[in-house]
Amino acid sequence: MQxxxxxxxxxxxxxxxxxxxxxxARCDNDELEALEKIKYYRSFExxxxxxWSGDEMDxxxxxxxxxxxxxxxxxxxxxxxxxxxxxxxxxxxxxxSIAPYDVVAVSDMLMCCFRRNPFEQMMTQTPHVAQRLLExxxxxxxxxxxxxxxxxxxxxxxxxxxxxxxxxxxxxxxxLKEASGAMVFDLPLTREAMADYLGLTLETVSRQISALRKxxxxxxxxxxxxxxxxxxxxxxxxxxxxxxxxxx
Amino acid sequence: MQxxxxxxxxxxxxxxxxxxxxxxARCDNDELEALEKIKYYRSFExxxxxxWSGDEMDxxxxxxxxxxxxxxxxxxxxxxxxxxxxxxxxxxxxxxSIAPYDVVAVSDMLMCCFRRNPFEQMMTQTPHVAQRLLExxxxxxxxxxxxxxxxxxxxxxxxxxxxxxxxxxxxxxxxLKEASGAMVFDLPLTREAMADYLGLTLETVSRQISALRKxxxxxxxxxxxxxxxxxxxxxxxxxxxxxxxxxx
DNA sequence: CGGGGGGTTGATCTCCTTCAATCAACGTGG
DNA sequence: CCACGTTGATTGAAGGAGATCAACCCCCCG
Numbered sequence: 001m002q003x004x005x006x007x008x009x010x011x012x013x014x015x016x017x018x019x020x021x022x023x024x025a026r027c028d029n030d031e032l033e034a035l036e037k038i039k040y041y042r043s044f045e046x047x048x049x050x051x052w053s054g055d056e057m058d059x060x061x062x063x064x065x066x067x068x069x070x071x072x073x074x075x076x077x078x079x080x081x082x083x084x085x086x087x088x089x090x091x092x093x094x095x096x097s098i099a100p101y102d103v104v105a106v107s108d109m110l111m112c113c114f115r116r117n118p119f120e121q122m123m124t125q126t127p128h129v130a131q132r133l134l135e136x137x138x139x140x141x142x143x144x145x146x147x148x149x150x151x152x153x154x155x156x157x158x159x160x161x162x163x164x165x166x167x168x169x170x171x172x173x174x175x176l177k178e179a180s181g182a183m184v185f186d187l188p189l190t191r192e193a194m195a196d197y198l199g200l201t202l203e204t205v206s207r208q209i210s211a212l213r214k215x216x217x218x219x220x221x222x223x224x225x226x227x228x229x230x231x232x233x234x235x236x237x238x239x240x241x242x243x244x245x246x247x248x
Numbered sequence: 249m250q251x252x253x254x255x256x257x258x259x260x261x262x263x264x265x266x267x268x269x270x271x272x273a274r275c276d277n278d279e280l281e282a283l284e285k286i287k288y289y290r291s292f293e294x295x296x297x298x299x300w301s302g303d304e305m306d307x308x309x310x311x312x313x314x315x316x317x318x319x320x321x322x323x324x325x326x327x328x329x330x331x332x333x334x335x336x337x338x339x340x341x342x343x344x345s346i347a348p349y350d351v352v353a354v355s356d357m358l359m360c361c362f363r364r365n366p367f368e369q370m371m372t373q374t375p376h377v378a379q380r381l382l383e384x385x386x387x388x389x390x391x392x393x394x395x396x397x398x399x400x401x402x403x404x405x406x407x408x409x410x411x412x413x414x415x416x417x418x419x420x421x422x423x424l425k426e427a428s429g430a431m432v433f434d435l436p437l438t439r440e441a442m443a444d445y446l447g448l449t450l451e452t453v454s455r456q457i458s459a460l461r462k463x464x465x466x467x468x469x470x471x472x473x474x475x476x477x478x479x480x481x482x483x484x485x486x487x488x489x490x491x492x493x494x495x496x
Numbered sequence: 497c498g499g500g501g502g503g504t505t506g507a508t509c510t511c512c513t514t515c516a517a518t519c520a521a522c523g524t525g526g
Numbered sequence: 527c528c529a530c531g532t533t534g535a536t537t538g539a540a541g542g543a544g545a546t547c548a549a550c551c552c553c554c555c556g
Contacts, residue, residue, distance in 0.1 A: 080396055093386055124379075134382045137389060141389045145331065151399035151447065200513090206535060207536080454504055498555105499554105500553105503550100504550080507546100508546080512542090514542090516538085520533105523532085
């Protein structure tokens, strides 16, 4: 039961959908050829755990298609999501083989993997890989710090609005649209996953989504399909009106 | 009124207290010489804001001595600290000149600064700087994600214990001692700064510290001097007993 | 002596959690 | 094809952890 029949092991890097965003984005043709030699594809089904926290991880990888979550769990079961992995995002850390987080596939996924040793050698030899990885890591750090404000200081309603905002922005950039005016997208996460991301209970998530709907900030079709009639309004609700929503 | 009379502008990198931990840690002598040429020192007084969020920042820097905080503030005044800068930590991001956070000196500080352009050139030429920066950034990312669990899922009491644990560990490693058994250290932060770090109010911080004292988890001498009679107990209180505190 | 910054403690309130019932959609096997 | 279990979601009622508002203390410094 394969998650994806497109798993064919011989995708050309040149045709890769994440060619210009992933860790290989800056590579020239020679470097790409070297990467071609050590890469291999793996697919995962929705719901499958890709890596368990504490496990040995003998590869690093880029997300080609699909979505995964990065999360930490305490002994008593409390869970906090610490990252959302989307196409082009990188998994694993050069120089460390023990995974610090659980990585779980939210949807069916295709990943472009590199065995640890060859990849670490490439890191020292081809500066473009290391440069791009630094850039991506700095972006991740900014995102994590942004999220610390959400977790530490925002109300439940603001948290939900913040999450919707991020998903909407991300979806817009994926479809090369502007993040403003009216927007439509699907929620990739269950209420429980949202709760784990936001540091809330799933009941509170459900209640606040209902409240935002009643207040006309969003419209729902089914449980997952969201319409935001006025993106500026959503930004205000998130407490992020530093830009005043001028262009929204 | 200088914060530090040791501001003398001609400290040799070879004698620098952070020589083997900062962004220059991996540099060989030639590289160090190049850095010597573009570095300059600046000192800041306790309480002074080093950089305002949104401001142009024409330099990057390493903390040589002292402590600073990295924080975000919402329009209504809610503040979340997103990082604590200790000696050897790096400030600023290559490739971005607008500061995303406020940087505030908690104690008197000495910083080793590099103008943006020369430093960015070095980054492309000397792989050891870029390599070390990647390593440090990955560590920061781990710390930020660790903190997301604290902010999102821990109780006030666990949050305080987590903070004390981190400060104790950090102090131990600074004095090359083991983080176990009985430990003594000073709190570098006010109750308010702790609250901003933990996503709490200063009143809750005060109450929980009192509670931990009453329960014998910590002892206080004055407001800032802390004794932890049993580090393992503190780790349990933080909810982090994954290691069971075996050696504590 | 007055004042202010940092800290503690008390009383009250409120937002979110907890526990629980209910529902819709879906698949599965008799 | 319908009864049944399951999974994800919504909603209600009750309780509690932490916020808010406020008084007061300690200590240093001008």
